[in-house]
Amino acid sequence: MIPSLPLRAKGLETPEYTVRRWTRMSIWGTSGLGVAVVVMALLPFMVNLSVTYAMIDFFILLLLAMTWNMLAGYGGMVSVGQQAYIGIGAYAVVVFADTFGLNIIVTILLAAIVSAILAFPISFFAFRLVGGYFAIGTWVLAEVVRLIVVQFPQIGGGSGVSLAAMSDLPKELRIAFSYWIALGAAVIVLVVCVWLVRSRIGLALTAVRDDVTAASTSGVRVQSVRRRVFIFAAAAAGVAGALVAISTLRVQPDSVFSVQWSAFMIFIVVVGGVGTLEGPIIGAIIFWALKQLLADYGPLYLILLGIVGIVFVLFVRGGVWGAVSRRKRLELFPVGYRFSRSDKDGSKQAP
Amino acid sequence: MNLLEPIVQGILLGGLYALFAAGLSLMFGVMRIVNLAYGDFAVLAAYGSLVVINVAAVNPLVALVVVAPLMAVLGYVLQRTVLQRTLGASPLPSLLVTFGLSIIIQNALLLFGSADQQRLSLGAIDTASVELPFGVRVGVFPLGVFVLAVILLGILSWITARTQYGRLVRAVSDDPDTVTLQGANPKIIYGVATAIAFGLVAIAGVAAGIQTSFSPSSGSMLLIFAFEAVIIGGLGSLWGTLGGAVILGVAQTVGAAFAPAQQILAGHIVFLLFLAFLPNGLSRRKVRA
Known part of the structure; x- marks a missing residue:
């Protein structure tokens, strides 16, 4: 279960070194989250419909924030144009479900694929x-996508379109169904993010973020690494858009292509902790709670978000997670490296 | 179809975009800050003039005499208190803070004003036009804005090329640490550059408010146009920026001549073509970011 890598020096009476990736903290953290996912899967049986409905929103925000964090926090690519793929995903569901009559799960996968395919040429411009x-630049590209989408009267033009495919299901079933899809999508995106950060790609990505020149002289293919993460984030935003479509049954260009999505992602990541896997989760909880409490205040609520965001950037740069884990290094996920020395007799010593 | 008229109007529209782009370009050139709230500050200035006009019953140009210095002071204070803290190797903090400012300004304007379109008026000058050679009629006001843009860009490029402050700006843009060793204070240079940029954005915002209408949310579009002009023109060149702004303006008006609803899309497409085939813009100069 615990991967370890023994390093031996030939012919010398040196102790054996091992590199560990799991720590006691990350074993507890990851299994705790696993339990939380199981509990959340049972939630539609335990709480009323409005809570379930609001939780769909939480998962949409969570998966957007996690992938924006991969772009900006790990990759240094500050995108203000992820709404392009939210819109593409939402429209993809409507087209594939209503026009072609495909199964709704299939349409969500197609939403991710279409977003990823479109992100490929877009990345060359960006x-x-x-x-x-x-x-x-990403913002302009999102505007271009919006202006092109509203040209087509077949998908509602500038006024939007309704999703007919799921409207014949009973409301309870439809919302519970959307909830499970949203939960599943968020878990998959989280697992992919953890895997990315653990893998060579994550290492290469942070190297590129910190120093492009040094990374490329060390053999990192800068554009290729960036492009992979850009496309992954686009696919996830496409899924988020698909979730918006199936939970609200309505796709309006001004709302799915709104730059406000980017504002929300940025707020979540900045408040939670940029460049950590835990940050977006904490940020999404904080943001979602604020939204439930204050969204009725409209402009005042958004002004508050702006002020809180600026205060965090200026004074709490690591976000909530950074402040919590400043004293002691905390990790809920097995992404770091632990180096320890064990002598020939097998007894372990601290490095 | 007679394309001469849209082309001339596009060139004049380019003058307005150049006014916007100059300040954005200046802040990036000096501090490597991309101010995402830039268009919203223009809209703020336009609303500020609206307030002055309603209180003092003066015309927008007189209001500008009050608003432009106030915006410059706001810029200086904002740079010294907030933006200075975001400077560093990573562009992330300054982007996040200016994006936050953008949201605050937009929603504050919504809260204290309304979502309606507003317009500033100079009376008869709004609709007055003159006839140029070849029978092209252009508005007096857009023509005035274009001339003003050329004059202001001329002054700005004279300041950066010839004055002591301009030398400091160029030095600090290359290497702030060495400038500090020589006894100058980069923070003051940054503050003054931001003040100039905010003064320019106030002029541009009021000009845009007379030429077209504005609402709390129109700042994003102004930011995007300014950005497109800067990229088409090439980073780090003021006259390139004017050229870029003119190309963008012509793309929009010619696009509108073919398909009236596609004015903005036409501008975006020309911008993307430049990005794909001439990524260093008209001036062809490579600039580190």
């Missing part, structure tokens, strides 16, 4: 720009 101009 990657011409770096840093701050990359941010506005």
